[in-house]
Amino acid sequence: MRVTLQPVWTGVLFFAALGSSLISGVFFAFSTFVMRALARLPAPQGIAAMQSINITAINPLFMGVFFGTAALSIILMIAFWTRWREPAILCLFLGSLLYLVGVLLVTIVFNVPRNDALAPLDPHSAEAASLWSRYVSEWTAWNHVRTVAALAAAAAFVMALRTSSH
Numbered sequence: 629m630r631v632t633l634q635p636v637w638t639g640v641l642f643f644a645a646l647g648s649s650l651i652s653g654v655f656f657a658f659s660t661f662v663m664r665a666l667a668r669l670p671a672p673q674g675i676a677a678m679q680s681i682n683i684t685a686i687n688p689l690f691m692g693v694f695f696g697t698a699a700l701s702i703i704l705m706i707a708f709w710t711r712w713r714e715p716a717i718l719c720l721f722l723g724s725l726l727y728l729v730g731v732l733l734v735t736i737v738f739n740v741p742r743n744d745a746l747a748p749l750d751p752h753s754a755e756a757a758s759l760w761s762r763y764v765s766e767w768t769a770w771n772h773v774r775t776v777a778a779l780a781a782a783a784a785f786v787m788a789l790r791t792s793s794h
Contacts, residue, residue, distance in 0.1 A: 631716040633792045637707065640700055641720060641792075645785035647697030648727055652778035654690070659775050663768045671760045675751035678763075682743045694732075701727045701781075716791035723784030730777020738770040 633641065662681075666674040701724035711717045742763055749756040 631711070631714050631792045633716070637704075638789065638792070640704060640707075641785055641789055644697055644700040644704060644723065644727070645782050645789065647693050647700065648723065648731075648778050648782035648785060650693050651697060651731060652775055652782055655771055655775040655778055659768060659771050663764055663771070667761075667764045671757040672751040674764070675746065675749065675756050675760055679747060679749075679751070682747065694735075697727060698732045701725075716788045719784045719788035719791055723781040723788060726777050726781035726784060731774050731781065734770055734774050734777065739767060739774070742767045742770075 666677055668674075669677065704720050705724045708717045708720060712721050746756075746759065746763055749759065
């Protein structure tokens, strides 16, 4: 059964797909080469670079896309709560859940605490050096989860758009 979405909802869904795609691309870059490059540096340099990245990542553009996509996901779930059994809406719900759980929740529960633990350390300290290799491994593993979840969310949102008629 094809669902006809009003143009405003098609737009919200489009921007949720776009936001998920952008976030997936950022996380993909970190998973495939940024973290590998930082891990190849001497620990003090890698730590200092990651501390700087973590500070500069908190900016209106990135945070707007990151949290804006979460907000759109919540709005879509609320707006279509009673129609979740329809195929397009099921895809919409799947995309929203993937983003909210696999991206937002994983970030809050796993990546941010690691960033917070790294932030106050002197990059040249023994404590920082011992934390660094574990940080790179664990942070990157959770980043892989976020990457896959954001990409899957984007795909689900696109399927919702495709399944619905305009």
